[in-house]
Amino acid sequence: MSLRNTARAFPTLLRIGFVDAVAYRAEMFIWVLATTMPLVMLALWSTVAREAPIGRYGEAQFTAYFLATFVVRQLTGSWVFYDMNFAVRNGTLAMRLLRPVHPLWAYGAEALAAMPMRFAVSLPIAVVAMAVVGAHGMTHDPVLWGVWVASVIGSWLITLLVNLMIGCASFYIESSLKLMDAWLVFFFILSGYIIPIDLFPPTLRALVEWLPFRFQIGFPVEVMTGAHGRGAALALLGGQWLWVAAGFGATALMWRGGLRRFAAYGG
């Protein structure tokens, strides 16, 4: 499938994806409520830090950290594995395979298309939260903001590629929903989503810094809150994009192998 063909159709894929994402208003409202976990963690950790700072985190640092976590999570979330797993199991992937646009690009477009809606819904929450509790602790370095943008794109890509790989796993193990459950357990604990990574015990932290979870949330949040200097941030960005490259390779291999096994079940 040519990239040219995909690129030409991409604006329409995005537009349709956006229209689809806003088809259900009630569902969207519930989704907004379900994504406020970092704000809950903010309240929790801020209360704990009121007594005494934990590591480098006082009340203001926790506030900045979890507001940043909320924003990064909103910008990088993806759940395409669910649709893909369903499509492989019941054979509806066949309809996507018939179109001259690579299904993985189409899934990517759908994930991207949901972004404006996620942004529109989550941005006011972030702005209001910042106005109420203050925006102390965010970096003021424009270079680091540039790194942050690249890290958010990297984070989005890692999350999307993990979704696609778990979706592809259903070619091999028939249903891969539980795989995502397992991934999420590690993600919540090891990504910095509920506990900042620099509060981990040193040995665990050394391990976590090599794993991809941290690059999904913790790294962009750390850049946003000024935890790293320019040099360290760029080095970590390199590490993050190595995971992106590995993710692309692994996804392509799993897709190619999986497609040979695809049985296109059902009429």
Place this chain on the structure above:
Amino acid sequence: MIRVRALRKRFDVHERSPGVAAAFRSLFRRRTRAVLAVDGIDLDIAPGERVGFLGPNGAGKTTTLKILSGLLHPTSGEVRVDGHEPRRREDAFLKKIMLVLGQKQQLLWDLPASETFELNRAVYDVPRAQYEETLRELVDLLELKELINKPARTLSLGERMKCELAAALIHRPRVLFLDEPTIGLDVTTQATVRDFVKRYNERSGATLILTSHDMGDVEQLCPRVVLIDHGKLLYDGALDQLVARTRPDKRIVLRFARPVDADDLVKLGKLVRHDTGQSVLQVHKDAVNAVVGHALAQLPVSDLLVESAPLEEVMSELFTRNRRREAGGEAER
């Protein structure tokens, strides 16, 4: 247009007995069984032909269609569709074909059908002017005007199938694969779909391959049929020849002005049905003239019709015979 040689497709199917113990055992040891869904099929289809694939459930019809449309990789054999190897799924190939699955949908479930049409216009790179013209024709022929702006999920089965057909034809495919296109539709919608498909074939010269359990689809759309059972080709040729070969008998439907005794009819041929005012006789095709002449001369006939055996019966007899032959270990063909 389509060339198939020694096509085989094998699936490894997981098997387990019912019950909790079997489910637990299957966690550690999975039993698989190889199923040969397509077993050495050869086929040639010329451009513009309308061909019906017939066979009982699990015969291998849909698997063959899925291989021809590039969804499944064949285990072995050669497949060419308009010069392309389908499993490679090149853009040029995908832009020439479309597969409509009666039990699957390509319409975006939560959005109006018009959004799916627009999506297909973009992905198939259909020029805007051509798209507008095609859409106008499709909306007109399939009477979609009131439907295309409703979310697909709110459409009835028949309405959805008409929209599916329209979505499938936006890029004017040269090869159209239809898998059970009229399944679950009411008689009127069935007729609309059949008529539309036939007209599309006649106007565009597109090649049409259809699978259906509805013999009405086959009789009205397919001059040529391919019979498949247990993955093997049983017959490839004209539908009327198949009927004549399998059931050389004809049926004479007689309507009477007053009741007739059954004994007067059994002398003429095999009495298939005998109701008040109407009877059906089955006679060898060579005896039809004589029996009709006798009936008209001797009986109070008010109306008379000579027809072949219903296609459903022909198919049923053919597949039953084949399975008996297989069970008896005879050669397949």
